[in-house]
Amino acid sequence: MVTEPVLSVRNLTTTFRTEEGWKSVVRNLSFEIHAGETVAVVGESGSGKSVTSLSIMRLLDPHNSRIEGEVILNGRNLLALSERGMQDVRGNEIAMIFQEPMTSLNPAYTVGRQIAEVLIRHKEMSKDEARTAAIAMMERVRIPNADRRFDQYPHEFSGGMRQRVMIAMALAARPKLLIADEPTTALDVTIQGQILDLIKELQQEEGMAVLFITHDMGVVAEIADRTVVMFRGDQAETGTTEKIFRNADHPYSRALLAAVPALGAMEGADKPLRFPRVDMATGAISPLPPQARPVDYSAAPLLSVKNLVTRFDVKSGLLNRATGAVHAVEGVSFDLWAGETLSLVGESGCGKSTTGRSIMRLVNPRDGEISLQGRDVLKLSGAEMQAMRRDIQMIFQDPFSSLNPRMTVGQAVAEPLIKHGIAKGAAARARAAELLDQVGLNSAMMDRYPHEFSGGQRQRVAIARVLGLEPKVIVADESVSALDVSIKAQVCNLLMDLQERLGIAFLFISHDMAVVERISHRVAVMYLGEIVEIGPREQVFGNPQHDYTKKLIAAVPVPDPDRRALRRNTPVDELKSPVRPLGFVPPVRAYREAGPGHFVMTA
Template sequence: MTAPILSVRNLTTAFRTEEGWREVVRNIGFDIHAGETVAVVGESGSGKSVTSLSIMRLLDPHQSRISGQVMVQGRNLLDLTERQMQDVRGNEIAMIFQEPMTSLNPAYTVGRQIAEVLIRHKAMDKAQARTAAIAIMERVRIPNPDRRFDQYPHEFSGGMRQRVMIAMALAARPKLLIADEPTTALDVTIQGQILDLIKELQAEYGMAVLFITHDMGVVAEIADRTVVMFRGDQVETGSTDHVFRRADHPYSRALLAAVPALGAMEGQGQPLRFPRVDMASGAIAPLPPMARPVDRSAAPLLSVRNLVTRFDVKAGLLNRPVSAVHAVEGVSFDLWAGETLALVGESGCGKSTTGRSIMRLVEPRSGAITLQGQDVLALKGAQMQAMRRDIQMIFQDPFSSLNPRMTVGQAVAEPLVKHGIARGKAARARAGELLDQVGLSPAMMDRYPHEFSGGQRQRVAIARVLGLEPKLIVADESVSALDVSIKAQVCNLLMDLQERLGISLLFISHDMAVVERISHRVAVMYLGEIVEIGSREAVFGNPQHAYTQKLIAAVPVPDPDRRLLRRNTPIDELKSPVHPLGYTPPRREWRNVGQDHLVMV
């Protein structure tokens, strides 16, 4: 066998702390050969990104200490000077990061940034670099590369910015590409396109790829071999097929058990809880599906009819409206007590604006919102405040929705005091009960948000809204930023509360596998409109709208048999929802394709 492109041995990284040096990655070792993809997987804090940054020598040398061997073409990168490493980076090894907007310089055109790699590593002049950069932009399927060469990063969508990063990484034809969570921030259809592109370019250039991710579905589709990390240690290494089908380490088995697989709900009538998984021991306990049926013979708890929300786009010296963002356009649905309705779609489709419009956090232009027979849009002052006791919202990032200067006990008690439900010791006692209800110890009440993990902070956010005993919770991407095991725990908590208290959930998400697991009904949104709505079984089992089919087909499935899959998704950016003033949307027609299963035609 030929020598590996990258050989890592006993890689150990420590960070300087007040107590001394603390090892965060210990004795990591693996090889990557030409044309091979090795995935490093694990949850937040496992050390996978620190491993990639250590290989590239991108950690602050004054605050970190790296030992071991990182061999590339007979040289140990850890022995090179910083000047020598600058010749390696971008030339022999290139790296793509999770968020391209933080990696691209907003002051330079994207073409200049790609050309800079060629000028630095291939000694091209500006004219040669421009020609070569346009060619690589075309190769990564950026439309109209001649024109887009002179555009700035903010003029590109997230998916197209990631293509720019790939173009920069591959400009000098490196032998190894390190991709650190390159698709995590992307919508599922864009993610599918990027994965296809990386596979295609790897086959063409014969590159080795080190793929860092926490998404086991992505791992199954892209990796030849898999390295599993847990709390800084490499706990298992093997072929992807072996790790997925016959994992040896308990953590590997637990990680896979916590992953929702699209299609696993076939034949299940009610939403199904995630199995309870102990990530340390690997113990897996299946949990029963929800038992409480939804009574749709009664009047719906929430009715939304022809909801329209638009945002003015202003320009000119007088800052007058010149156009409008049609964020929500003619949305209608019902939600019954004890039911979960999922709003799904990609970024910019209007699902979060729909949730905020229902709560009147943004003001709709027109339409009707009825909560328990009460006209929500007609409410003012005290009536509005009373309505917001019945509808509460859980946001995506609990850290930004919790006051960092308040203890969690104060944060949970604040709504109780604000609404006159309890004060003083009674409010504190109730806050302790609420924390206990979401699986946190009341003894944690005097801690601050920064002392909790992401999953624990989300539990605090849930406890905060439960104190008002809402009838409806709007969960806006409330689990999308969480690790797979924490995501399962929070989803189970929401389902348990729904079962026990009869709470309705408007679950806003782009994660189709989670949606399939926890929802009763699903509404698919595209460019501000619902294009398909029906029961979970109908929408997932018999999707009728082309956009719904595209969304479902793009979801990565944790099955290594799909490793050679090519989706061949058309490269198209989401159309703009911005229209001139006075624009009238076309009248929409609906087709009934089954019991309460409607599709826009």
């Protein structure tokens, strides 16, 4: 028996008012979702995914946007409803989960009050009834100690738990349709796995229809029954998820899949591999050779870190005295050789970025040794520090915040050259033009400002800025995390090309395990400020020894639709706090050698 769809979108077209007139960003989009079904809308930034969800919910500014076509929910055209009618639909018949829960939750109200508010508004419950129902819903989305945590505020929850609060709020009124707009993008891989499992379980229990919006093809493969691929506002392709993954018709669909790093694809490879070059318009795929420059481990390391300790005081009371400390980095040791990529991986709060910043002396460590080409970094004075930073540079996660919006990109790239006395005036500008060409940008773009570039282009500008000083070591702190999959592949290839040509060593800080597996020579896994496992990439990924490493790898979504019924059953727990009381003495750690150069913490 053929059932009526819960949602039917027909010829949806959304246009925005611009200075040049009305511009369409979604054109003639059509799809259906039935009860109990998950439909994924996928595509890169600017493809129209999120605009589609906001159009369905009618959350766009009516003065600056137009929505045409039909959005039929259980027989009613939502585009024909009054705003008051839509208020009755939102949160009741359709609920939405956004990408960043902290911006969706009101910091001034407890999480329990915010969940209960939905029930009071749509189900006309009393406050006591709403509290009881809200606590039950919090327990249902696996929030531990729900009755106690009902009265806590959003800032007292971790990112994963805040997303669970958002899901509880969305499901409180038992909606027929759940729209999830990039709900796991901002989460660590283990938390992402828990949230995906949770959505699957709740969908089975409630028979909800789910519209899942994402750019992560691994997530699509694991959660979606059918997939809609969007490309620059148009519907490129739609079909069952298995069909699109196995035999996509549209070139863009094939290109999108080809650009996705798949965990396990490096099995048998003895050195890092570049991503294939993919033409996103035609789908043409050109494999690239692996890196040719070998790492000489018999030479002295460029960078040596021994027993690094970085802590931040926690102060409280009327006198603002230190009552404890955040043990952000605790006893970290590793070496880094010329031409090598060592990746630091782990969840948010594990100390990866603080390790990178400590090495750069952007934060001051409490203890330990940092040696760069034989120089003791922790004993350098101001002038010596400036000279040292010619040899070690940092690429940050968000290039927009690390580039001065009032400087042209040419000025931004030339600035370090002038600051360090390498070049001046016309010579600095000429060198900046060469550097932009080196990272694949046209030197004719020199007089543009950062806001005139895409995210991937801005990251290339940031890389060009770093290269001008000809550093020996580059700390790349989540430098590709915010990029689309095709741009991520391009930037990774660029970094690997530069490494092969110039012999640069990379300390690559990331939580993207599939990217790390592809580009790394060695991998160090961090947990609560400590390295729990370190070794050659093929051993850490092929034969993980520490329980936390195994947990990280098992949580990574793989772009394989055969895994759609997968349940990880990861225990629901939050990352433990790194805050310790004053006088706390960390335990002495011991490591065993699991293989050549492969060390695992045992105590």
